[in-house]
Structure formats: C-alpha cells, structure tokens
Amino acid sequence: MKDNIRYSCWLIDNIKFSGKEFTKTINFNGEKIELLITKYENLKDIEEPFHDWIHNKIVNHSMRNLSNNPLPINSIFVLTKNGYTNHNSQDFSYLFRLCLKLVYYQPTLISKVSEFIPDAAIIMPTWENVRNMRTISKNEITSDTFNKVLSYFDTLSKLDRNCYSVFEEIYKKTEINEVLIELLALYSFIEGFWHNQRGKSNIDKSIRAMLQDYIPQKEEKFKREVIIRKIKSQNELFNQSSIDKMRNILAHGMYKSQEDSWSNKQWKAIFEQRNLIIELVIDSLVNRLKCENQLSS
Structure with missing residues (x-):
C-alpha cells in the first residue's frame, strides 16, 4: 500500500526577515523535499491545499487561541511544497526543526510542526517556552543563512539519532x-x-x-x-x-x-x-x- 503524503509547516518569530521569499530543496531518505520560506503577506494567493490550511486553519485557529503565542500573521512560514511520505514524517520533522533551532537559536521562536495530511488530519502548530522576549534576535533569515540549516541537516541525518x-x-x-x-x-x-x-x-x-x-x-x-x-x-x-x-x-x-x-x-x-x-x-x-x-x- 502506498504511503500517504503529508505537508509540513513551521512558524518562526522574533527574528529579522526581509519578506523576500525563497525556495530550497532538502534530501531525506531518498526523497527531495521542496521548501518555501516566506511571510504571511506573500501567501494570500497560494494554491491549494495550502490556502485553506494556512488561512482558514492555522491563522484563524491561532487568532482565536492567542494566549501568549506569537501572531501567525507576523511570523515567517517554512512550508514543504511537494510533501513527503508518512514513513519519513517523524524523523524528518524532528530533525528539521532541530536544525532550525540550532541556526536560529533563542531569542528566535520556532513552532512545533503543523502538518496537513490530505483527507485525514490537520495538526496545528504549537509553541514552547513562549515568554516576553527582552530582545529581538540579531540573526536574520536569508537564503544564505538558511543554507546552514540544510548543511546541518545533511550532516546530522547521517548520524545516529x-x-x-x-x-x-x-x-x-x-x-x-x-x-x-x-x-x-x-x-x-x-x-x-x-x-x-x-x-x-x-x-x-x-x-x-x-x-x-x-x-x-x-x-x-x-x-x-x-x-x-x-x-x-x-x-x-x-x-x-x-x-x-x-x-x-x-x-x-x-x-x-x-x-x-x-x-x-x-x-x-x-x-x-x-x-x-x-x-x-x-x-x-x-x-x-x-x-x-x-x-x-
């Protein structure tokens, strides 16, 4: 039986970003996964299944349940555009978020993964250890700094967990x-x-x-x-x-x-x-x- 495809999204907050979106490709267990790094304003006309997932699920849900969490409309979105198979999901999402955290460390905030599984489920993003930050990260999300995320991922994916x-x-x-x-x-x-x-x-x-x-x-x-x-x-x-x-x-x-x-x-x-x-x-x-x-x- 062929594995179902799922898509992932991470939200990043409290860091500089020009708003100019870019794409990257990451390899994991024989799959090529295309990534889109962008801001909310650039996603208004994004195709399905992303439009409903982002606007009607992630944003609407987050705006109704803010607590102390960052506003998704102010966050940077990292999306897997072409999806990946379920048997890779847990290892991929954990390791990719770890690499994001290592490059864009605190006070940058990185959500846990949000996942869209067609005809099955939507998992909402959640945040850990959110508090009033005294400073904004001196780091910046750019195509160049994101290459370090990919480099870490390439190295760590070859190691024992x-x-x-x-x-x-x-x-x-x-x-x-x-x-x-x-x-x-x-x-x-x-x-x-x-x-x-x-x-x-x-x-x-x-x-x-x-x-x-x-x-x-x-x-x-x-x-x-x-x-x-x-x-x-x-x-x-x-x-x-x-x-x-x-x-x-x-x-x-x-x-x-x-x-x-x-x-x-x-x-x-x-x-x-x-x-x-x-x-x-x-x-x-x-x-x-x-x-x-x-x-x-």
Whole structure:
C-alpha cells in the first residue's frame, strides 16, 4: 500500500526577515523535499491545499487561541511544497526543526510542526517556552543563512539519532533567558566536553580544543587565534582579559555586585559573546561528529 503524503509547516518569530521569499530543496531518505520560506503577506494567493490550511486553519485557529503565542500573521512560514511520505514524517520533522533551532537559536521562536495530511488530519502548530522576549534576535533569515540549516541537516541525518541529544542540551542553554547564566552554562559545557581528561580542567585549554574542531585545518591557526583575541577583547571591557577569570566572575556570583554599573557597551559585549559562543559550540560539535562519522564509515 502506498504511503500517504503529508505537508509540513513551521512558524518562526522574533527574528529579522526581509519578506523576500525563497525556495530550497532538502534530501531525506531518498526523497527531495521542496521548501518555501516566506511571510504571511506573500501567501494570500497560494494554491491549494495550502490556502485553506494556512488561512482558514492555522491563522484563524491561532487568532482565536492567542494566549501568549506569537501572531501567525507576523511570523515567517517554512512550508514543504511537494510533501513527503508518512514513513519519513517523524524523523524528518524532528530533525528539521532541530536544525532550525540550532541556526536560529533563542531569542528566535520556532513552532512545533503543523502538518496537513490530505483527507485525514490537520495538526496545528504549537509553541514552547513562549515568554516576553527582552530582545529581538540579531540573526536574520536569508537564503544564505538558511543554507546552514540544510548543511546541518545533511550532516546530522547521517548520524545516529542518539547524537541529537547533545544539540538539544546546547539549545536549552540558549533559552534560559538570563544572558549571564546562559554564558556561564556554555562556558561550563565547553570546559567539560573539550577537557582532555588529563589533570584539572581549564576553560582556556578547552576553548582552544573546541576551536580545533571548529577550524580543524592545521594551517588555519591564525583564524583560531583571531577568535581567541575577540573573546579576550570583549572580556577586557570588564578588566578581565583571561577567559578563566571572566568565567569565575559568573560562576561565583561576583557579577551581582557589578552588573548594575555596567555600561551599554559592556552589555553589548556580553550579548555578542553569548551569540559567538553558541555558534562556535554548535559548529564545532557538527564538525566533530561529521569527522567521526567519516572515520568510522
């Protein structure tokens, strides 16, 4: 019996998007799935089955049951235009959303999947951990940044699903909604995960070990040093060029007696470092697992 076809939709909120729609193609288990990334205003004349699904189901339902959820008319829509077979549905929708979260991390909001199964069912999108966001994401959805979603998907789809848990752990650290605690949690993860198991752990050494995964080519040592210098220059705004000493300020609560006097420039450096560390950790993990998978195959 031939599998039924289903279509998926994710809503993305609290992130910059020009409104200029674009398409991408993703491969999963032998299927080519066409994606449309667009905004609500561009969907007014979309063909069926999408028109009824989006306008009469997703939007109308969401507008009647807002709670604290984002308005769908203000969200970015990611649609699977040609559908895919049911036997791929659970693995595909989970992994694709995970990759969206890794590229467009908090404070960007990404709904759980909405699904349309012709002549069977419609599953509405739902949101997790929605709260009043203090900031809008500095990231932007563009054709170029979306290529990273596809790259992550291509790599992770070749790995055992057990590998996904480490990425979920990192994502949870980005949704604490307290930037200093998030930064401390990321430092702690780096120090433990990239510790060489010899002697006492050291955040400076662990970050250098992480950067070996981020930029594995030996001849690219200069690029790794540029990143180290960037982090240290951010910390120098707090009179702490050492990464270890900056981590200690966060770990031992010393920041509580200082943060009220921090300038806008200092807070900007904190948020920029938080975003930089998130991206370094995720890219380094993806590269590491990709390399390990290639060696074992």
